Amino acid sequence: EKGGYEHFMLKEIHEQPRAIRDTLSGRISEDGQRVVLKELNWTTEQAASIERIHIVACGTSWHAGLVGKAAIEKLTRIPVDVEIASEYRYRDPIVPDNTLIIVISQSGETADTLAALRESKQRGARVLAITNVLGSSANREADYTMITMAGPEIAVASTKAYTTQVVVLYLFACYLAQQRGSIGASQVPEILQALKGLPELAERVLETAPSLRQFAEKYKDKEDAFFIGRGVDYAVALEGSLKLKEISYIHAEAYAAGELKHGTLALITEGIPVIALVTQDDLYEKTVSNIVEVKARDAYVLTLAWQGDGEIGKYADEVITVPRTMPFLAPVLSVIPLQLLAYYASVARGNDVDKPRNLAKSVTVE
Numbered sequence: 001e002k003g004g005y006e007h008f009m010l011k012e013i014h015e016q017p018r019a020i021r022d023t024l025s026g027r028i029s030e031d032g033q034r035v036v037l038k039e040l041n042w043t044t045e046q047a048a049s050i051e052r053i054h055i056v057a058c059g060t061s062w063h064a065g066l067v068g069k070a071a072i073e074k075l076t077r078i079p080v081d082v083e084i085a086s087e088y089r090y091r092d093p094i095v096p097d098n099t100l101i102i103v104i105s106q107s108g109e110t111a112d113t114l115a116a117l118r119e120s121k122q123r124g125a126r127v128l129a130i131t132n133v134l135g136s137s138a139n140r141e142a143d144y145t146m147i148t149m150a151g152p153e154i155a156v157a158s159t160k161a162y163t164t165q166v167v168v169l170y171l172f173a174c175y176l177a178q179q180r181g182s183i184g185a186s187q188v189p190e191i192l193q194a195l196k197g198l199p200e201l202a203e204r205v206l207e208t209a210p211s212l213r214q215f216a217e218k219y220k221d222k223e224d225a226f227f228i229g230r231g232v233d234y235a236v237a238l239e240g241s242l243k244l245k246e247i248s249y250i251h252a253e254a255y256a257a258g259e260l261k262h263g264t265l266a267l268i269t270e271g272i273p274v275i276a277l278v279t280q281d282d283l284y285e286k287t288v289s290n291i292v293e294v295k296a297r298d299a300y301v302l303t304l305a306w307q308g309d310g311e312i313g314k315y316a317d318e319v320i321t322v323p324r325t326m327p328f329l330a331p332v333l334s335v336i337p338l339q340l341l342a343y344y345a346s347v348a349r350g351n352d353v354d355k356p357r358n359l360a361k362s363v364t365v366e
């Protein structure tokens with residue numbers, strides 16, 4: 001059942017190229033020009049009537065939502081708020097007319113996410129559920145559903161669910177732009193072409209596994225680690241740090257790289273591992289200057305950069321690269337080395353990788 005892998009998590013990490021391909025399949029027109037979402041089938045009016053979007057989710061699904069926000073805002077200029085479901089449900093949220101709620105949940109059964117869904121429906125919002133389980137409660141209760149085609153995810157740590165959620169959000173962002181004739185509509189064919197290339201690129205990223213294993217084994221006894229990045233790199237940093245905490249039990253924090261100086265830099269001392277993501281070209285120099293700051297405090301810096309970046313090695317102790325794609329699609333690739341890092345750290349520390357302490361796969365109680 002583990003397909004020859006030692007753990008479900010490792011199997012699921014390796015299934016990502018297939019899962020991404022399946023998630024795209026049937027959702028792009030044959031000529032590659034348009035997104036086809038039969039499950040929505042929105043008229044121009046329906047798409048045009050959306051004035052704002054709230055994305056609501058927990059944990060890794062919330063991190064996927066952060067990437068979705070960037071994509072939707074970039075392509076449609078519709079304002080998007082991303083919220084943690086357990087906060088949203090209790091804070092008396094303002095849900096004006098023409099708000100679309102997107103709930104994201106691998107299981108479709110997370111108690112807080114379902115409560116947020118119900119709360120927003122009661123306030124008259126339309127709800128789109130993005131889940132991995134056909135027939136889940138979220139699917140049944142939402143007005144619209146998009147399924148991620150990750151297939152069953154057994155390991156508690158979410159991996160292929162995340163990458164496919166992000167891919168669904170890209171498709172949805174393209175669809176909205178296309179149906180509304182938004183600013184990003186003309187870029188849709190190019191984005192779809194890039195999306196179709198992701199499974200093969202993800203395959204190549206999996207080849208970074210041996211380097212991450214080495215890094216994890218070297219740093220397995222550290223008590224803290226930091227992940228930094230800007231823009232969607234920050235969203236991926238949050239996911240990388242959650243993964244490390246969840247299964248290796250190493251304390252990890254993710255910081256928007258520009259925030260370091262506002263307190264966290266005090267914690268950067270000799271030998272502290274800092275994982276820095278640098279895939280956002282327009283923010284490159286800014287992030288590099290933050291890397292220089294942590295290096296000056298003798299942190300041990302692992303950077304995650306584009307293949308062919310001839311510069312970054314000057315600032316880092318180790319460099320892991322991912323093959324180039326459009327920068328806003330980077331999360332699908334850059335998260336994979338961070339999943340592998342968490343996996344190997346967990347194995348090196350002798351933890352129960354697939355069933356980390358205190359956690360359940362699906363949190364159906366508060």
Ligand code: M6R
Pocket residue numbers: 058059060061104105106107108109110113156157158159242243246361362363
């Ligand atoms: O099934 P859901 O996507 O609603 O689950 C949400 C979180 O509980 C989940 O993503 C959790 O954070 C993962 N264990 C993280 O790896």
